[in-house]
Amino acid sequence: MKLCVIALIFALILAISSASRINYSGNLVLRAIPETPEQLEFLRDWESTSSIDFWILPAAVKQFADIRINAESYAHVTQLLAERNISHKILIADLGQLDKKEQQNIALRRALYNGNKAIDVENYHTYEEVMAYLTDLANTNPIVSLKTGGTSEEGRDIVQAIISSDLSANKPVHFFDCNIHAREWITGATCIWIIDQITSGYGSDPEITALVDQYDWKFIPIANPDGYAYTWNTDRNWRKTRIVNNGSTCIGVDVNRNFLAGFGGTGSSGDPCSNTFRGNVAFSEKESSALRDLIAADRGRVKTAVSMHSYSQMFLSAYGYTTDLPPEYPEMFRAMEIAVGALTATYGTKYTYGNTAVTIYIASGVTTDHYYENEGIVHSYTIELRDSGTYGFQLPPDQIVPTAIETWNGLKAMINAI
Ligand code: 0X9
Numbered sequence: 001m002k003l004c005v006i007a008l009i010f011a012l013i014l015a016i017s018s019a020s021r022i023n024y025s026g027n028l029v030l031r032a033i034p035e036t037p038e039q040l041e042f043l044r045d046w047e048s049t050s051s052i053d054f055w056i057l058p059a060a061v062k063q064f065a066d067i068r069i070n071a072e073s074y075a076h077v078t079q080l081l082a083e084r085n086i087s088h089k090i091l092i093a094d095l096g097q098l099d100k101k102e103q104q105n106i107a108l109r110r111a112l113y114n115g116n117k118a119i120d121v122e123n124y125h126t127y128e129e130v131m132a133y134l135t136d137l138a139n140t141n142p143i144v145s146l147k148t149g150g151t152s153e154e155g156r157d158i159v160q161a162i163i164s165s166d167l168s169a170n171k172p173v174h175f176f177d178c179n180i181h182a183r184e185w186i187t188g189a190t191c192i193w194i195i196d197q198i199t200s201g202y203g204s205d206p207e208i209t210a211l212v213d214q215y216d217w218k219f220i221p222i223a224n225p226d227g228y229a230y231t232w233n234t235d236r237n238w239r240k241t242r243i244v245n246n247g248s249t250c251i252g253v254d255v256n257r258n259f260l261a262g263f264g265g266t267g268s269s270g271d272p273c274s275n276t277f278r279g280n281v282a283f284s285e286k287e288s289s290a291l292r293d294l295i296a297a298d299r300g301r302v303k304t305a306v307s308m309h310s311y312s313q314m315f316l317s318a319y320g321y322t323t324d325l326p327p328e329y330p331e332m333f334r335a336m337e338i339a340v341g342a343l344t345a346t347y348g349t350k351y352t353y354g355n356t357a358v359t360i361y362i363a364s365g366v367t368t369d370h371y372y373e374n375e376g377i378v379h380s381y382t383i384e385l386r387d388s389g390t391y392g393f394q395l396p397p398d399q400i401v402p403t404a405i406e407t408w409n410g411l412k413a414m415i416n417a418i
């Protein structure tokens with residue numbers, strides 16, 4: 001039996017780490033801190049005009065930016081930083097190790113799982129596995145149905161899981177998009193855990209039962225399916241979609257810059273090679289169009305719209321594209337304060353919160369601004385989940401449950417207070 005489990009683990013590790021996967025061994029993540037507006041400007045320009053992989057985008061003076069580089073460019077990059085007197089430290093010394101450990105953790109959990117669900121909601125899963133789980137849930141649980149909001153560039157379904165005890169009642173909706181950014185695996189995992197929590201608690205847990213009797217719950221666990229599949233098969237650090245850009249050898253659009261809210265402004269790039277490439281025109285992409293249509297289908301009923309991202313532990317509201325504050329900002333702030341209070345009360349995880357442009361950086365064409373500005377949803381937020389840089393996007397699976405629990409506690413507290 002023991003031998004069998006060990007053999008299975010090795011088979012799974014081998015299956016995940018197929019030869020075509022990018023090997024990140026020797027890659028580092030640097031944390032740079034701009035101290036002057038000029039230094040900040042330099043980092044921003046660098047990000048928007050190259051394919052350099054910022055894990056945390058340059059935000060403001062005295063706020064760190066995390067940069068992933070390979071071993072060969074270490075000398076060049078640190079020299080570039082030194083020439084501009086930008087201080088840095090090494091945040092992650094060998095990304096290859098983290099990658100390997102992640103695969104081992106996932107495989108080990110898989111081998112040990114003996115539950116009766118289609119997937120172990122305490123682990124990370126491929127696009128196909130998540131779809132199988134949702135299909136199974138919809139087939140076996142009368143309050144669950146699925147809606148396909150469209151297909152991705154490569155033809156994968158963009159699926160919304162709908163939890164409703166009475167669809168004809170047109171109840172207020174809580175809307176969630178997850179994994180718009182492919183590598184932010186904890187976001188999809190958190191949404192799946194919440195789906196599982198709601199669907200298995202309905203009828204037995206009084207708090208959940210009340211929340212389902214009062215509201216409809218809608219989740220898009222994998223909003224960028226092609227990018228997500230690519231992070232499993234080829235490049236664990238992929239962020240964008242997988243569209244082939246005309247006239248460029250660089251692939252992909254940042255879905256979270258392709259919405260019609262300040263589209264094309266600061267904090268988005270016109271360079272297809274940049275990780276924040278906005279695309280040629282708002283909603284040029286199938287993935288952003290699918291989200292636009294899914295949320296528009298519930299126009300007038302959406303009470304909260306939450307975009308799940310990672311990492312850096314922040315709760316963010318509109319606007320992203322301007323530092324102007326929306327007239328409802330005091331109400332948004334109140335809601336965020338309650339959410340973060342309940343989140344932090346769970347395990348002590350520290351979050352910052354406020355409007356996007358001031359709290360993190362100006363970002364144009366983002367979901368949260370579109371949901372607020374064009375759909376009229378006041379309670380529209382982006383949450384940057386765990387952690388603050390120890391693992392970055394490779395948050396170990398044993399943090400899925402605590403991350404999901406604290407986030408869910410924050411959301412419930414907020415929903416009960418608005
Ligand atoms: O830059 C982004 O798209 C988000 N950060 S991430 O590190 N996950 O890429 C932040 C976007 C914040 N904007 C809103 N949607 N409000």
Ligand code: ZN
Binds near residue numbers: 180184308
């Ligand atoms: Zn993100």
